[in-house]
Amino acid sequence: MKRVFANSQNSAEWLQWARENLERGCDLKDICHTIRTSGPMCLKLPTTYPPNNQYLLHPSQAAYDYFHSSQIIPKITRPEGVEDFVRMGNGNFQLFLGVHFLSHESCELLTEKISSASQQSTLTVPESDKDFRTSMTCHLASSDDKQVGEVDAMIAHSLGINSDYSEPIQGQMYSEGQQFKLHTDYFEPRTEEFKQHANEKGQRTWTFMIYLSKPNAGGFTYFSALDINIPCDVGTAIAWNNLRSDGSVNPYSIHEGTKIVSGKKTVITKWFRDKGNGQAFFSR
Numbered sequence: 001m002k003r004v005f006a007n008s009q010n011s012a013e014w015l016q017w018a019r020e021n022l023e024r025g026c027d028l029k030d031i032c033h034t035i036r037t038s039g040p041m042c043l044k045l046p047t048t049y050p051p052n053n054q055y056l057l058h059p060s061q062a063a064y065d066y067f068h069s070s071q072i073i074p075k076i077t078r079p080e081g082v083e084d085f086v087r088m089g090n091g092n093f094q095l096f097l098g099v100h101f102l103s104h105e106s107c108e109l110l111t112e113k114i115s116s117a118s119q120q121s122t123l124t125v126p127e128s129d130k131d132f133r134t135s136m137t138c139h140l141a142s143s144d145d146k147q148v149g150e151v152d153a154m155i156a157h158s159l160g161i162n163s164d165y166s167e168p169i170q171g172q173m174y175s176e177g178q179q180f181k182l183h184t185d186y187f188e189p190r191t192e193e194f195k196q197h198a199n200e201k202g203q204r205t206w207t208f209m210i211y212l213s214k215p216n217a218g219g220f221t222y223f224s225a226l227d228i229n230i231p232c233d234v235g236t237a238i239a240w241n242n243l244r245s246d247g248s249v250n251p252y253s254i255h256e257g258t259k260i261v262s263g264k265k266t267v268i269t270k271w272f273r274d275k276g277n278g279q280a281f282f283s284r
């Protein structure tokens with residue numbers, strides 16, 4: 001980490017310094033430590049939160065995020081890997097893919113259950129774009145179904161996280177023309193959304209998805225920051241960490257359920273949380 005100036009109390013200079021060092025690949029924790037010990041007592045930072053996720057990808061945003069969220073950073077919930085899954089993406093983002101997670105038979109049965117009891121999907125923040133998320137959601141957990149319970153347990157086991165640290169399992173169904181536009185699954189820190197949704201069970205940590213039925217065209221899961229398109233192959237599962245290793249939110253996790261061109265797509269989604277009862281991780 002290079003020191004470009006000494007004992008400066010100028011916040012802009014320090015932010016610039018943090019940005020340069022982040023771009024050079026220095027560790028965010030070291031940068032923050034230096035700022036805490038040698039930087040200005042009170043960094044003057046923007047008062048408005050960046051409005052879009054593109055801006056969040058800028059390295060200086062990482063520093064900004066870190067300084068501002070230190071009070072509410074959840075504890076680390078990071079499996080080292082996911083059993084039998086391959087790691088995709090880059091060092092900035094943990095994304096895993098597991099083929100043949102579920103048999104075609106199980107996928108068919110679950111698809112039937114989801115299509116028989118689904119309702120319009122909702123969003124955690126109000127959105128003026130009515131096409132933002134147009135899929136249907138099925139609250140599978142409320143069915144008390146044996147197969148659903150087994151899949152739920154398989155997901156938790158595969159990540160190695162205690163299912164008490166999770167939200168109830170859901171199904172999503174997309175018909176032709178339906179989509180879920182670019183978004184992140186974590187709750188935006190310091191917002192109403194965070195206050196409303198993270199209060200009890202904490203921040204969202206991991207997302208786990210299983211593809212149950214494949215559309216004829218379209219319907220990928222697209223991670224735009226990595227330019228990775230995951231096809232909706234029946235039985236395949238993906239899992240990603242919405243947080244960085246220090247527990248702050250990871251903008252590289254931004255993703256989209258692309259529009260269905262023809263056919264239907266059905267998936268299972270399960271979000272893990274920062275808080276729960278008992279040990280967070282299974283011992284392996």
Ligand SMILES: O=C(O)CCC(=O)C(=O)O
Pocket residue numbers: 172180185219220221222255256257258267269
């Ligand atoms: O359907 C997809 O591929 C993505 C779904 C998604 O991002 C979500 O439910 O949060």
Ligand SMILES: [Fe+2]
Pocket residue numbers: 183184185255
């Ligand atoms: Fe998502």
